Every structure is written in C-alpha cells, then in structure tokens.
Amino acid sequence: MNISRRHPLLLGSAVAIAIFSGSLAAQGLGQLKDITGGGGLGGAASSLGSLSSITSGSTGNAAGIIEFCMKNNYLSGDTASSVKDQLMGKITSEGNQPAQSNPDYISGAQGIVTGSGGQSVDLSMAGLKAAAVKKVCQKILDQAKSMF
16 A cells, blocks of 8 residues: 555645755754864764853743753753852842743743743754753853852
8 A cells, every 4th residue: 555645635745744854953063063063963073162152041941951961961060050040039039929920031931041032042952962952051050150
C-alpha cells in the first residue's frame, strides 16, 4: 500500500511541516551560533567562543532563566537560589503582581533569553552543547547580581 497514492494531502502536509520546522530550527541555531561565536552548537565546532553579547534584558527574564538553569542542573547552590529569590521579590514589588505571572519570567523559565534589543535565544533547543548553555546560565547569574 503506497501512502503517496492513498493520502497525497497527508504526505504533502508532512513534508511542508518538516521543511518549515527545519527552517525555524536553523534560524534559532544560527542565532545561538552568532551569539556564542560558533561553538555553542553540537557537531564539529569545539570552541565555545565568546558569550559576551548574550544578556537578559529584564529582571523578570533573568529570574526565569536562573529558574530554568537550576531546574536543568546548569546552575546549583545557594547563590543561584538566593539571587533568583531576590529578583522574584523585586519583580513582585515593582509590578504589584506575583512574579510567576510576569511574561518575561515565564519565557525565561522556559529557557528563552530575551535581550534588551528584543532578540531572543531558546536555551532548550535540541543540539546545544551543555557546556555552552551552562556558560550562558552563569553569565546571566553574574548579570543578575547587579540587578538588585
């Protein structure tokens, strides 16, 4: 039974979805490759490059990224937890709403770093080297210490 004869629409849709998904993944991986200097991706690149251009654009996003990093074991310890708690308190006092309702926090907790210029990178993308994500997490933690 040939699926292309019986369900041409199904096959065409599957191919279109695969192509579209691949182009989105390539765009995201390209962004991270630019940010990390080419070494944040799996594969042939072995250098981690410079992560100096990746920073969180808001207190909420930084708190969410720290949460993401702790849940995924890229950060641990009292320092990360303390910084996150202090940021959460600041978000709550600034916005008169629970920090967990802050859109920047929510995207950060999902692993999406959003910079002040609006650019974003998803740290949960498949294919990222753990070492690169860990460096980004540490950089965001260091940046977050100056936010309170």
